[in-house]
Amino acid sequence: MRPSVPSLLRRSVPRSATSSRIAFNVARPATSSTSSSFLLHRRPYSTPSSSSSSSTSSPPRACWSCHQPCPPTTPLCSSCSAIQPVLPTSEGGPNLFQLLGLPEKGSFAIDEGALKLAFLRGSKDVHPDGFKGKGEIEYQLAQHQASILNKAYYTLKDPLPRAQYLLSLSNVEVQESDSITDQSLLMEIMEAREALDDAESEEEVESLREEHREKAKQAVKQLGLAFEKGDLQRAKDLCTELRYWDKAGEAGKDKVHPVD
Template identity: 35%
Template sequence: MFRSTVTTATRRVCLTSFVRGTAITKPIRSYSLLPRTPSTLHRRTTPTFVWRRYESSGANPSAKSCPSCGAPLPTNLPACPSCFEIQPLPQDASLYEIMEIPEDVRFDVDEDLLKRNFRQIQRVIHPDKWSSKGPGAYELAAEMSSRVNKAYKTLLNPYTRAEYLLQKEGLEISESDGVQDPELITEILELRMAVEEAESQEDVDEIRAENADNIKVVIDNISTYVEGGNWEAVKRETIKLKYMQGIDAAAEAWPNTANNH
């Protein structure tokens, strides 16, 4: 999947693979990766307030009203800041529902919209806002806020977003899953070693820039495969993204990379 450029370095090193324990010994190559192809809580018991997904009222199809006081709900969640009625969020609510991201968006989430929605939702359901409304309301708000935080972080990161979509399709990425392309395994290992042996911030910045280009290619591939419903290919590319993000994390931690495992 990737082509490497051989440098003039002639020394040989032992590259011990962090993918399935594979040991590789070969000349050091450059660290550029060039893509060949595009590659149960106490709760209040008001029986009339039940969250109905996507239920709207009035002329605006996106507007939702509180069943208790009739005030417009500012978010998609069962929490009304007007009368302070709050009910549990259904356990099967998807992360897209929670964050008010249309399900048909699939993988290509608008990150700016996601961040705006997160700020708006937390202004409404932050536990401190509900602390004076009784322990039941506070606990429900705290649980809801926690789920919102998780949904936000999951959808913001392309890797965890793809992993979530795979889980919805019944596919899991386990610790034993690794990159199957031997050449790519070698390239990833060389990149990691290049980070560990970098002598300046300039070297590290160069590595991160080239790795970012390859991450973009893989993300584009994931998007294409998600739209086409090719979930095995989505899983393969998502595993690649996992290791590439690991390289970027190591580079970001430089010069403490050796201790960042």
Template identity: 35%
Template structure:
């Protein structure tokens, strides 16, 4: 192969080369000089392994949607996680979200990969703020029955250990997805926008409103006064949840983050009204 020349045109880097008349080990076909797509990754140049096959893929991979064996928008070759996994006991394959081996003669409890989410297991992969609570509860009860530790008392040590782990995982998942505040925080984390310690509201007027509500609770003398605060706060929660749903639907993560912090404050006031009622003798 003669010395190569790199050329940059638009968003594509190409390599011009020519082959010697003598056959080379990788292929017996010697094409004329041609342009082959080459992709830059940092300081490295990545080109197809066999030149004549490369011309079939002379296109800008940055416009392709991510899929297995494709170049993503950042020009890094990646593969998606495998959609199935192998049972440690019978070696049958099951969906990666499965908690129990799908082989009807096995039913061993299966570990989950770290990237399997609560949404994947409990709401059929619908990763959204709005949750179908009927589906959530149905899937939770069915799965909890399958992995409950009491069912595996006489099974192998590994099955008993996995039963404890997966039963606890299911409880956390169910508790998180049915609670709007925990669900919002979890979804933000999945999307790469977690709420960190020190994050706070940027609305000073809203912060003043929150402080006034807490002061009103501290000064309240009668149940009717607390009830008025509770009703007003319940409406704030409903309004914030509606705004939060829209923010998630539109992919507005910054707004969703601020609304989640706001919701946290409203829930704190809700808890304070309940505590006031419990402390006050009737």
């Protein structure tokens, strides 16, 4: 007897991948410097290397359709090509990097072009239109996989959520309520916001917003260095700083493009 659609979907990733508290629990990522260019795989999920120890390898699960062994990190059954539910990482399922066919241990340095190409390739493999004629179970699983893949892409695409996700892999959580403890930096940000509030001309507003964007770029560079050094506390502090500069950069948007 085949399982029902709801029972399969309940085993899939339960929470939004864009949340600052990501529902994945996997091994700590490598902290040494890595190349910014990721290798692409033929499938949207990467699987553990054959050189990996048995303690880190995921045991196969049974395909819900043909009941043959099926690695929990692959989207399709290698025996019958049935689409599979996405398991949480706590049950051996893929993390966000694996979902996009990238190396299991991610890096903050990332090639955005390679990331987009991996996303497009993965989306093609699990696009719901390709499963319309294969029954309700596969169609709904494809919709769910496509949704999770989309969330994974947008989490890893932008520096702040990518950094937050990498920290979550090491059980370091970044909260919206986290505040800047460096008083001189906090004062600098407050003064920048005040200057933007007081700006009158569109040219002045855009100039200040560009300064804020440049500050955000500097924070992103520092984040890369912090992850390379394995300084997770510094990376967490920089996430908070980057969030403040991002908000400061967006604060004058209505002044430049007023909302009717």
